[in-house]
Amino acid sequence: MDASGLRPGAWREARSPYAWMSRGDGELLLAVLEFAARGQGHVRVLEWGSGQSTLEFTRLLRERGLTHDWTALEYDRTFFDEQVLPALRDRPGSEVRYPDDDAVLTVPGAGGPSRITGVCWNRTRLRPAEHRADRDVDLDAYVDYPVGREPYDVVFVDGRMRRRCLLTVAELLGPSTIVVLHDAWHEYYHCALKSYPVGRFCGDEMWIGARAEAVLPPV
Numbered sequence: 001m002d003a004s005g006l007r008p009g010a011w012r013e014a015r016s017p018y019a020w021m022s023r024g025d026g027e028l029l030l031a032v033l034e035f036a037a038r039g040q041g042h043v044r045v046l047e048w049g050s051g052q053s054t055l056e057f058t059r060l061l062r063e064r065g066l067t068h069d070w071t072a073l074e075y076d077r078t079f080f081d082e083q084v085l086p087a088l089r090d091r092p093g094s095e096v097r098y099p100d101d102d103a104v105l106t107v108p109g110a111g112g113p114s115r116i117t118g119v120c121w122n123r124t125r126l127r128p129a130e131h132r133a134d135r136d137v138d139l140d141a142y143v144d145y146p147v148g149r150e151p152y153d154v155v156f157v158d159g160r161m162r163r164r165c166l167l168t169v170a171e172l173l174g175p176s177t178i179v180v181l182h183d184a185w186h187e188y189y190h191c192a193l194k195s196y197p198v199g200r201f202c203g204d205e206m207w208i209g210a211r212a213e214a215v216l217p218p219v
Contacts, residue, residue, distance in 0.1 A: 010204035049159025
């Protein structure tokens with residue numbers, strides 16, 4: 001446990017079936033999504049870093065009768081096409097956008113009031129801690145995606161450039177926006193957390209922030 005009260009690496013003890021995180025953090029994120037969906041009647045979610053979480057949390061919301069518009073941003077084209085795209089092809093009404101190719105793939109069929117949109121850029125797996133050149137890869141479009149768009153109800157930051165993504169969203173907070181950061185124990189991210197009017201560490205490796213304390217769910 002570190003000074004924030006988090007438990008880095010807790011997923012090794014009991015991993016969530018929903019995503020690459022601890023079981024407790026998986027339940028916490030689901031509680032945040034349910035809280036926002038029930039409060040708004042429909043939840044708009046932005047996720048930096050697609051994967052199992054994209055597929056599982058949307059499935060859980062659907063099973064609970066909670067409508068959603070989920071946008072997942074990914075920079076690693078190979079990962080997305082191998083791990084996410086095949087499952088999205090089985091979700092009628094889903095859409096995949098490849099901005100670098102100016103291409104859009106729409107899955108035929110009526111998806112109802114809920115939908116998933118995947119947006120993927122043509123980059124490769126990045127490991128900036130191991131490869132200095134990876135730190136200079138242009139991910140501006142990925143980071144700036146929400147600029148100029150309607151505020152989201154929940155923003156889940158769990159991909160590359162998390163500090164920059166947090167700073168971007170801090171400037172775009174809607175009155176009810178809840179921001180969730182995974183792997184919040186990294187001190188490198190903490191300077192960005194100061195841009196939020198309110199926020200707190202919670203769960204094993206999470207931090208949540210918003211414009212006002214009343215917006216944060218009682219988790």
